[in-house]
Amino acid sequence: MRHLPKGIPDPNLLVGLDTSDDAGVYKISDETALIQTVDFFTPIVDDPRMFGQIAAANALSDVYAMGGKPLTVLNIVGFPVKKLDHSILAEILSGASEKVQEAGAVLIGGHSIDDQEPKFGMAVTGLIHPSKVWTNSGAKPGDALILTKPIGVGIQTTAIKKDALTDEQLERVIQVMVTLNKTSSEVLRQFDVHACTDVTGFGLLGHAKEMACGSNVGLNILSDQVPVLEGTRKLAEEGFVPGGTKANHKWLQSNVNYAETMDQIQQYILCDAVTSGGLLAALPQDQAETAVRKLRNAGVEFASVIGHVVSDHAGCITVK
Ligand code: CO
Ligand code: CO
Ligand code: CO
Numbered sequence: 001m002r003h004l005p006k007g008i009p010d011p012n013l014l015v016g017l018d019t020s021d022d023a024g025v026y027k028i029s030d031e032t033a034l035i036q037t038v039d040f041f042t043p044i045v046d047d048p049r050m051f052g053q054i055a056a057a058n059a060l061s062d063v064y065a066m067g068g069k070p071l072t073v074l075n076i077v078g079f080p081v082k083k084l085d086h087s088i089l090a091e092i093l094s095g096a097s098e099k100v101q102e103a104g105a106v107l108i109g110g111h112s113i114d115d116q117e118p119k120f121g122m123a124v125t126g127l128i129h130p131s132k133v134w135t136n137s138g139a140k141p142g143d144a145l146i147l148t149k150p151i152g153v154g155i156q157t158t159a160i161k162k163d164a165l166t167d168e169q170l171e172r173v174i175q176v177m178v179t180l181n182k183t184s185s186e187v188l189r190q191f192d193v194h195a196c197t198d199v200t201g202f203g204l205l206g207h208a209k210e211m212a213c214g215s216n217v218g219l220n221i222l223s224d225q226v227p228v229l230e231g232t233r234k235l236a237e238e239g240f241v242p243g244g245t246k247a248n249h250k251w252l253q254s255n256v257n258y259a260e261t262m263d264q265i266q267q268y269i270l271c272d273a274v275t276s277g278g279l280l281a282a283l284p285q286d287q288a289e290t291a292v293r294k295l296r297n298a299g300v301e302f303a304s305v306i307g308h309v310v311s312d313h314a315g316c317i318t319v320k
Contacts, residue, residue, distance in 0.1 A: 021197070050095060050174050051095065058177070061181045076120065077112035078120070079112060136195055150227035151272055194284075196281040205319075228269060236269060249268055252271060
């Protein structure tokens with residue numbers, strides 16, 4: 001995205017391309033701003049309905065990560081019309097529609113093309129008060145960091161392709177990916193969130209790094225507090241580390257200091273490329289315990305304090 005031309009500056013553009021944020025935000029009145037985002041990808045699970053749900057939850061998430069409420073949705077579809085049965089596409093769309101309804105948003109259109117392999121995603125528009133936008137750039141030293149979903153999704157979904165997951169593991173990772181960040185976002189809105197993003201392709205440490213750079217702070221992550229899907233380490237040891245995860249690890253080398261006791265597998269897990277991950281939020285330390293309790297009471301079972309914000313080593317992450 002950084003290669004896009006910048007265009008003419010517009011005072012109503014509250015969040016644009018400069019800050020690696022989850023979505024663009026454009027003010028249309030003193031009370032209202034639009035959040036706009038788009039995301040699509042190829043199937044990561046075999047079940048077409050689940051794929052639709054995952055892609056929808058993932059696309060809607062960027063609106064929740066900005067603190068907003070999804071309003072309208074446009075479907076984006078690539079489908080091999082001559083190769084695959086039409087009923088598969090119907091299942092993808094119906095899975096997605098279930099998540100759009102759960103979000104309280106409305107599907108208003110979309111576009112499809114004949115394609116080599118299926119692709120699905122959405123452009124989502126959401127609403128937010130212009131002064132209540134959560135960006136990457138507001139984290140303050142002393143803040144606690146909360147993560148709302150477990151990581152390890154990239155490693156586990158890579159193992160799906162080789163049939164290496166148990167039924168329970170498969171069910172669990174799909175459950176994590178289809179879960180909307182709606183409840184997390186709504187609960188966190190009751191607190192003074194200083195910065196927020198969602199954990200997706202750049203992994204926990206990649207998105208944490210964007211927050212650290214955006215906010216000009218350092219982040220300390222307590223690796224033993226980070227929720228990880230069960231069995232992830234074993235799968236990583238068996239070789240199911242996706243290329244994207246290794247690329248994240250390499251890209252982050254100069255921004256992350258790992259504890260000496262951590263081996264490469266542990267480092268990969270923290271860099272693991274996630275689909276439809278949780279929210280990573282920075283909020284005052286004295287609100288963190290209550291926030292986690294409220295999140296868990298609302299059903300966000302993995303919500304945890306995973307570290308805190310410091311003033312030194314701006315742009316860097318220290319993993320203990
Ligand atoms: Co995002
Ligand atoms: Co996105
Ligand atoms: Co944000």
